[in-house]
Amino acid sequence: MFRRLPEATGAPIPFTFDGREMVGRRGDTVAAALLAAGISVCRTMAVSGAPRGPYCMMGVCFDCLVTIDGAANRQGCLVLLVEGMRIKTQAGAPQAQAEEGAT
Amino acid sequence: MSDVRLETDIAVIGGGLVGAAIAYGLAREGRAVRVLDEGDVALRASRANFALVWVQSKGLGMPEYAAWTRASAAAWPALAAALREDTGIDVGLSQPGGFTLALSEAEMQRRMEMTRLLHNQPDMVKYDYEILDHAQTSKRLPAIGRDVVGSIYCPLDGHVNSLRLFRCLHQAIKRYGVGYHPNCAVETITPIAQGFALEGSFGELRAGKLVLAAGLDNARLAPMVDLEAPVVPSKGQIIVTEKVAPFLTYPMHTLRQTDEGGVMIGDSQEDHGFDTAVTTAVISVMAQRAVRMFPLLAKLNVVRTWSALRVMSPDGFPIYAQSRIHPGAFLATCHSGVTLAANHALTLAPAIARGGLPRGTSSFTSERFHVPTLA
Amino acid sequence: MKTIAAIEAFADRYDLAIVGAGPAGLAAASLAVAHGVDVVVLDENASPGGQIYRAVTSTPMTRREILGEDYWRGVELVQEFSGSASSYAPSTTVWNVARGLDGDSLGRDFEIGVSLRGKARLLRAKEVILATGAQERPFPIPGWTLPGVMTAGAAQIALKSSGLVPDGHLVLAGTGPLLYLVAAQLIEAGASIRALLDTTPRANWMSALTATPGFLASPYLAKGLALLRMVHRRLDVVGGITALRAEGQKRLNRVAFERAGRRTELDCDLLLLHQGIVPSINLSNAIGCAHDWDDVQLAFRPQVDAWFASTVQGVAIAGDSAGIAGGESAAARGRIAALGAAFRLERIGAGQRDRDAAPLRAELALLARGRRFLDVFHRPAKAFRVPSDDATLVCRCEEVSAKTIRETVMLGACGPNQMKAFTRCGMGPCQGRLCGLTVTEMITDARAVSPAEVGYYRLRPPVKPVTLAEIAALPQTADAEKAVAR
C-alpha cells in the first residue's frame, strides 16, 4: 500500500508483527512501520470481528490499535517504534491479564 | 407539541427508568399514556446508573423495602420476557447471585454487622446469603486479589444492561402507542375538575391521572398536587474500561462486567448539591480498590468516567404516594430504578391504573417523614 | 527548551500549561516564556510541529519541493521554541484538565492529568492554553471503515514523518484545500494517482463568489489557483461526484461513485478521503467551555474573546481548536493568547499587551481575507455529512449504523446524549471524535431544527484513554476514601 522514498534512509529498526520479523526506520511510529511493511489490517472489532487498519494516523480514530510488548490496545500511530518491539494484531477485545506477581 | 391542548388518560412526568417503566406498565393495562420529558441534557440518573438488580444490603431500617426489592428481583425475569416479546430486545438480565467484596477486616466486620442487623429486623423477609472468607470467595471468583479478605454472597442478586433496558422501555412504550414528548419540561401542574392541567413551554396537557416520576424535580412538582417529595441529589461517579474478553460472570456491589465486555467500576456517594464534576481523587480511590479486588484489571484503559446524581429521600427509601387532596395524582421516586423496574411496570403501574397503590406499599408514603415527636 | 522525558521530571506547578505543540502552542510558548512566564508544553506526538509542521525537524524528506515552502516555514517556529526556556513534554497525553481546589485569589488553579510512558500524574497550572488543533471531518460513506480507506491527512503524515508514499491503485476523494495540497505533495513525491473524485457541490461556486468578493485580494488566491492548476494538469480530476462508496470484503478493492446519475467503479487499493478539518474540541468540551455552532464551517467551536480566552476563566483556546483559520493564523493567535495569559499572570501590563498585540491583529486580519471564500466554497455536501445509506456506519468504534441512529431519533432521542445512551454511539475509545458531528447533523436533519439546538456530546475525562493502574496511583484524599469505601 505504501513504499518508502529513497531519501528515507533512517537507521533500520527491527521488530516483529505477529511473530514475523520486519524492519522499520528511525522516526517511524508503529502504524507507519506496519504500513511500510505492507500490513493494512492491525485489529479486528470486538463485536463484529470486522478488520480495521489505521485511518487517521493522528490519534483520533483508534483503528490503529495493536498489542505492543504485551500491552493491549495501544495506539500504533502515536507510539514510536523501538528496536525489538513485539507487536501483535489486536484481535477483538483483549484478555484482562494479571501482572506478574500481582495476585 | 407547541401551544396545543392535548388530552390523555394518564400523564407521566419524567421519561427516565422510573417513568418509562411505569408508562410501560400502564400501557400494557390498555391506558392512553403520554410521557413528558426534559431535553437532551438533563439530570438523568437513568443514563448513568450501575445496572444492578440488587437485593442484599437493601432495607436496613425498613423491612418493607427489603421485601419490595426482593419481590422486584423475583419479578425481573417476567419483565425481561415481556420486553423481549414486545420489542425483540434482550436486556441482558443475568441473576447468578452477587458479591460484596471487603478489602480489610474492618470493612468485612462492618458489612457483616449490617447484614446481621438487616436480617434481624422484625418482619424481615427471609432469604439466603453466605459469608465467605478469602479462600471460599476465590473458589467462585478465581481472579480476586490477595487483598480481598472476604465477601458476602447473595444468590438473588444480578444485573442487566441498563442502557439497553432504557432504550427497550422506550421502544416498548412506543409500540403500545404511548406518546413520548422530549423537550417538554413541565413547569406547573394545576388540579382541575376532571384531572390535571400540565403547563410548560410546550403548551398545555390535560390528563385524568398523573404520575410524578421526574427524579429530582419531583421535589418541586409534588407540592403542586399536595404531595411531598423531599429528595436531594447524591453524586455517584462511575468508571468504565475498554471492552475485554468475558472474565467475570457475577456482579459485585461496585464492579461488574457488562455483556458488551466493558468493566464498570462504581460508585461513590457524595453530597455536593447539583455539582456533577468528575473528581480525580475519588476516581483514583475507585480505580485503586478495583485493581486490588481484581489485579488483572490494572492494565485496562479507562475510556469514560462520569458522575450522575442519585435521587435520595431523607432515609434513602422510595416514596410512593397518592395525593389525598387531589386523588389521581401519584408520586414515584426511588434511587434503584433498575432493580425496581419490574415492580414499577408489573405491580405499581397496574395498581395506579386501577386508581390506587399496590398492597404492602403503605409505608412508602412521605408521611413517614412526619413522625410526631413524643411530648 | 527543557525536554521532559519521564513523568518524574515534571515540576509540580507551572504558571502556564499549553496543550499542543503545533504552530499555536509553539508560538504561544516562545512568547510567554520571553515575558518570564514558566511554561510547559504538552503534546502526544514525539516531535514538535503539530499537524501542519509535523516532524519538520526530524523528517527524512530532503527534496524541499515535495512538501512545499509552507511546510519548511515551520523550522523557524520550532527553532525559536527550542531556543526558549520553555519545558516541553513530547509523547505526553493530556487526558484531563479540571479546576483544582487550591486556586489563588482569582480561583486560578488547574489540575492537568498527563500520561507519559504508561505513568500518570496531575500537574498544576494557573493558566491553560488549549492549542489542540484540528482533525479531519468525519466522512461517513459506505465502506469507510475498510482497511485501505484512510484520510488524506493520514497519507500526508506518513509522508512527512516516515517518507512513505502510496503504492498501487490510489484514489483521492472529497473536497477542501488540504485535499488538493496532499494530492500535489503526493504527485511531487512520485505517487501515481488514478483519480481525484471531487465532491464539492457545484452550487458552491456561486454562493462563494457572491458571498465573498474579498477573495480577489486574498493571499490564498494565487496559492490556491497554482495548486489547482498543478493538480488538474497532472491527474484526472472528476468533479460533481454525488455518491461515493468504498467496496471490498476484508479490505478495500474498489471505489464506486456517481456523477450525473451515472455509476462508475474503479479498482483501488488505497482510498484517501478528506472533506475539510474541524476544531478538536474534546478537551474544551470536557472542561465545560461554551461552544457555538459555526454554520459556515459546519462545526462547533469554543466561544473566545479578543484574547482567545474561553468562557472558563483561566482557559484560553488558540489556533485551529478555536475555529479553523490555518497554520499561519494559528501562530498569530497563539501569540495573542500568550499575551493575554502573561497579562493575567501579571508579567506585562495592559499597555504592553495591547501594543504587542496590534501587529498580530493586523496580521490576522490580512490572513482572514478570503478565508470565508474557502469556507463557503469547500462546504461539504450534505450527502457526505448525513449518510442516507442505512448500512453506513456512523460510529466506527461501536459500529452503530445510520439506520439505528435514524430509528432512534424516531424513538424520541432528541439530542446526542440521549442518542448515546440508547445506541452506544460515541461511547468507544475515540469518544465521539469520528461520529459526533454526524450524529448532531443527523438529528438536526430528522428533527428539522438547528445544530445549535441539538448540541453535542457532553464529554467527560479522560479525553484520551489512560489505564486503571495509572489512575489508581494518583493522589487521593480522606474525603474521597470516605465517599467510596462505605
Ligand SMILES: Cc1cc2nc3c(=O)[nH]c(=O)nc-3n(C[C@H](O)[C@H](O)[C@H](O)COP(=O)(O)OP(=O)(O)OC[C@H]3O[C@@H](n4cnc5c(N)ncnc54)[C@H](O)[C@@H]3O)c2cc1C
Ligand atoms: C491531518 C492534517 C493535516 C494537515 N496538513 C496541513 C498542511 O499540510 N498544510 C496546511 O496549511 N494545513 C494543514 N492542516 C491544517 C493545520 O493543521 C492547521 O491549520 C494548523 O496545524 C493549526 O495549528 P494548531 O497549532 O492550531 O494545531 P496543530 O498543528 O494541529 O497542533 C495541535 C497539537 O496538539 C496535540 N494534542 C491535541 N490533543 C492533545 C492531547 N489531549 N494531549 C496532548 N497533545 C494533544 C496534537 O498532537 C498536535 O501536535 C492539516 C490538518 C490536519 C488535521
Ligand code: FES
Ligand atoms: S490511525 Fe487513527 S488513531 Fe491511530
